Amino acid sequence: MAATRPGSGATSELAASVGLTDDDLIGMYRVIATARAVDERMWVLNRAGRIPFVISGQGHEGAQAAIAWPLERKKDWIAPFYRSIATCLAFGMQARDILTAQYAKAIDLSSGGRQMPGHYGNVANNLVSLSSPVATQMLHAVGIALAAKIRKTGQVAMTSMGEGSSNQGDVHEGLNFAAIHKLPFILCVENNGYAISVPVERQLATPNVADRASGYGIPGVIVDGADVLGCYTAAKEAVDRARRGDGPTLIEAKVIRLTAHSSDDQQTKYRSAEELAGLTANDPLPRFRAQLKEAGVLTDELESQIAAEVKKDIDEATDFAENAADPDPSTAMQWVFAEQWPGETPPAWGFGGSHGTEGHEGDKSAAEGAVD
Amino acid sequence: MALKTFIEAIRETMAEEMRRDEAVIIMGEDVGLKGGVFLATDGLFGEFGGDRVIDTPLTESQIIGTSIGAAMNGLRPIAEIQFADFIHPAFNQLVSEAARMRYRSNNGFGVPMTVRAPYGGGVHGALYHSQSVEAFFAHVPGLKVVIPSTPYDAAGLLRSSVRDDDPVLFFEHKKMYRSVRGDVPGGDYLVPLGKAAITHPGTQITVIAYGLMAHYALEAADVVAEEGISVEVVDLRTLRPLDKETVLSSVKKTGKCLVVYEDNRFLGYGAEICSIVAEEAFDYLDGPVTRIAGPDVPGVPYNHVLEDWFMVNPEKIADGIRKLAAY
Numbered sequence: 001m002a003a004t005r006p007g008s009g010a011t012s013e014l015a016a017s018v019g020l021t022d023d024d025l026i027g028m029y030r031v032i033a034t035a036r037a038v039d040e041r042m043w044v045l046n047r048a049g050r051i052p053f054v055i056s057g058q059g060h061e062g063a064q065a066a067i068a069w070p071l072e073r074k075k076d077w078i079a080p081f082y083r084s085i086a087t088c089l090a091f092g093m094q095a096r097d098i099l100t101a102q103y104a105k106a107i108d109l110s111s112g113g114r115q116m117p118g119h120y121g122n123v124a125n126n127l128v129s130l131s132s133p134v135a136t137q138m139l140h141a142v143g144i145a146l147a148a149k150i151r152k153t154g155q156v157a158m159t160s161m162g163e164g165s166s167n168q169g170d171v172h173e174g175l176n177f178a179a180i181h182k183l184p185f186i187l188c189v190e191n192n193g194y195a196i197s198v199p200v201e202r203q204l205a206t207p208n209v210a211d212r213a214s215g216y217g218i219p220g221v222i223v224d225g226a227d228v229l230g231c232y233t234a235a236k237e238a239v240d241r242a243r244r245g246d247g248p249t250l251i252e253a254k255v256i257r258l259t260a261h262s263s264d265d266q267q268t269k270y271r272s273a274e275e276l277a278g279l280t281a282n283d284p285l286p287r288f289r290a291q292l293k294e295a296g297v298l299t300d301e302l303e304s305q306i307a308a309e310v311k312k313d314i315d316e317a318t319d320f321a322e323n324a325a326d327p328d329p330s331t332a333m334q335w336v337f338a339e340q341w342p343g344e345t346p347p348a349w350g351f352g353g354s355h356g357t358e359g360h361e362g363d364k365s366a367a368e369g370a371v372d
Numbered sequence: 373m374a375l376k377t378f379i380e381a382i383r384e385t386m387a388e389e390m391r392r393d394e395a396v397i398i399m400g401e402d403v404g405l406k407g408g409v410f411l412a413t414d415g416l417f418g419e420f421g422g423d424r425v426i427d428t429p430l431t432e433s434q435i436i437g438t439s440i441g442a443a444m445n446g447l448r449p450i451a452e453i454q455f456a457d458f459i460h461p462a463f464n465q466l467v468s469e470a471a472r473m474r475y476r477s478n479n480g481f482g483v484p485m486t487v488r489a490p491y492g493g494g495v496h497g498a499l500y501h502s503q504s505v506e507a508f509f510a511h512v513p514g515l516k517v518v519i520p521s522t523p524y525d526a527a528g529l530l531r532s533s534v535r536d537d538d539p540v541l542f543f544e545h546k547k548m549y550r551s552v553r554g555d556v557p558g559g560d561y562l563v564p565l566g567k568a569a570i571t572h573p574g575t576q577i578t579v580i581a582y583g584l585m586a587h588y589a590l591e592a593a594d595v596v597a598e599e600g601i602s603v604e605v606v607d608l609r610t611l612r613p614l615d616k617e618t619v620l621s622s623v624k625k626t627g628k629c630l631v632v633y634e635d636n637r638f639l640g641y642g643a644e645i646c647s648i649v650a651e652e653a654f655d656y657l658d659g660p661v662t663r664i665a666g667p668d669v670p671g672v673p674y675n676h677v678l679e680d681w682f683m684v685n686p687e688k689i690a691d692g693i694r695k696l697a698a699y
């Protein structure tokens with residue numbers, strides 16, 4: 001079988017088996033490969049002292065790209081979490097947007113350099129701005145789904161989070177509410193077996209987060225996060241169900257965490273060398289690559305071509321982010337509210353110190369330590 | 373002009389806002405058929421239906437969190453928290469999320485949401501149906517905090533709150549719901565957020581208050597007037613953004629300042645007013661900047677003798693005025 005080229009419109013047997021085209025499969029592959037490469041670049045930059053903090057999605061990318069795929073860009077909504085690099089790329093963000101966030105530059109789409117890296121969000125792509133307290137975004141996505149239902153927009157809202165975060169009360173309150181009102185909502189739990197250092201056995205009394213779905217009267221689906229097309233199929237069904245007005249779905253993707261929790265975490269304290277060595281068997285990237293090659297969708301030639309394009313993209317994005325301007329401290333009072341702030345005028349001698357007039361050099365210490 | 377109770381003004385303003393703008397919805401516990409435990413939403417379910425007047429489960433974090441999401445997707449929710457005392461499960465959604473959404477997204481997202489909650493004591497509500505919670509939220513940049521004291525202001529400020537593009541906490545003293553009446557003109561008037569009112573002009577002492585205390589301050593002002601003390605009462609109406617100009621110009625005129633609040637004294641909202649006055653009107657002061665506020669116990673006790681002991685009242689305020697006048 002001839003290798004498919006992007007835009008060829010070809011449909012291999014593999015693509016047909018999940019109702020997609022080869023372009024979709026290559027598109028997903030490109031997102032996963034880009035997410036991995038940008039993630040690896042983040043760690044290099046961190047170790048080189050260029051950026052103070054990294055939290056990454058390595059091992060989660062297959063599930064992320066596949067689960068975002070059936071959602072419609074710029075119509076549907078996603079409330080991502082800090083590992084959602086592939087999700088954000090699949091939903092319209094670019095490698096450059098990830099890297100400008102890593103550098104916290106003024107042009108950072110997510111926050112203009114105000115938030116720590118990993119706090120993605122982008123209004124143009126219906127990606128909800130994320131905070132640090134885990135699982136709060138659950139209720140925002142449910143509220144977005146509520147508005148979609150009331151306004152009859154036909155939109156679906158999805159949020160993703162880790163299995164540790166799924167224990168938060170907001171998840172319970174949100175699932176219950178979404179189920180009562182049959183909202184067009186999907187909760188995707190990316191279960192990587194750890195909440196920082198705490199293994200899943202000490203986070204959950206049931207083997208799966210999805211087991212809880214029945215308590216809300218909604219479907220709970222478990223998928224292998226390294227099985228990209230399995231994830232896609234589950235997500236497609238959930239999206240269809242949501243659009244039909246049949247209510248929410250909980251999807252639990254069993255994924256692996258290929259890196260430490262973050263650049264501030266020493267995972268060898270709680271993960272054995274054998275465990276770490278065994279992880280690659282469930283790495284979604286080589287698995288999906290092999291699957292696509294076997295199906296004739298991806299050739300060696302196309303693989304290298306994509307790899308070269310991704311590398312070029314990320315090299316350029318790194319240079320761009322590295323050279324982009326820092327935010328100007330004179331803008332730091334902006335956007336507390338829609339209008340000018342402070343409404344309360346400062347005292348005659350100002351706010352004290354140099355606030356509002358001078359910045360400070362990229363202070364690494366501020367991002368070190370307990371910033372998980 | 374029609375004479376209305378405080379709660380009628382609030383209810384009718386919500387109905388008008390819902391007629392004016394399809395995006396306005398109400399979410400809260402018992403707000404539907406029952407019309408709310410204080411009847412603030414009475415009749416609205418009948419007029420607007422269950423899609424726009426939504427009875428939620430007993431989940432305060434959900435009420436606020438989904439209001440935030442709905443606000444980001446085109447609605448203008450009015451969230452009712454049944455009692456201000458029960459807002460704490462939603463603290464994270466208010467402080468970490470609603471307050472910071474615009475700032476953290478560099479103006480990508482805003483949260484046009486109004487949160488209404490009855491607060492305050494003197495109603496035999498004990499520890500958990502009497503709290504004043506404004507200090508927690510007025511502390512947070514990104515939240516606006518409104519506490520009206522008259523039906524006129526309640527209607528005008530509620531309209532401004534619902535139409536505001538940022539989150540507004542709208543606290544209503546529950547003792548005032550039916551005990552306070554006032555003229556409310558027909559028509560679509562607004563009382564702007566961030567503007568205080570001088571409700572009793574005077575020359576010797578400025579008394580700064582809000583909510584129920586704004587009424588008690590007026591009563592106290594009348595009492596001491598008979599003793600020859602001229603009091604200027606400033607009703608803040610909006611706690612944040614604060615109308616510093618009105619506060620400071622009154623204090624600069626009178627040279628004396630008493631701040632009244634029902635909440636616990638220590639680090640209560642009035643403490644910030646005292647601090648601003650001390651910092652920025654020092655040259656004009658003729659006496660210490662003083663406070664009359666609730667005692668520092670963890671809640672308002674139930675027994676009526678204990679409750680009376682807790683509550684700030686016109687006599688306690690008048691006493692504070694006399695002491696300050698003696699300087």
Ligand SMILES: Cc1ncc(C[n+]2csc(CCOP(=O)(O)OP(=O)(O)O)c2C)c(N)n1
Pocket residue numbers: 083132133134161162163164165166192194195196261372
């Ligand atoms: C409310 C809250 N508590 C604690 C933290 C610190 N924290 C950040 S991530 C994390 C672990 C989350 O684990 P999980 O949800 O499984 O996601 P994972 O990082 O494994 O993808 C913790 C404890 C936080 N951000 N928010």
Ligand SMILES: [Mg+2]
Pocket residue numbers: 162163164190191192193194195196
């Ligand atoms: Mg985890």
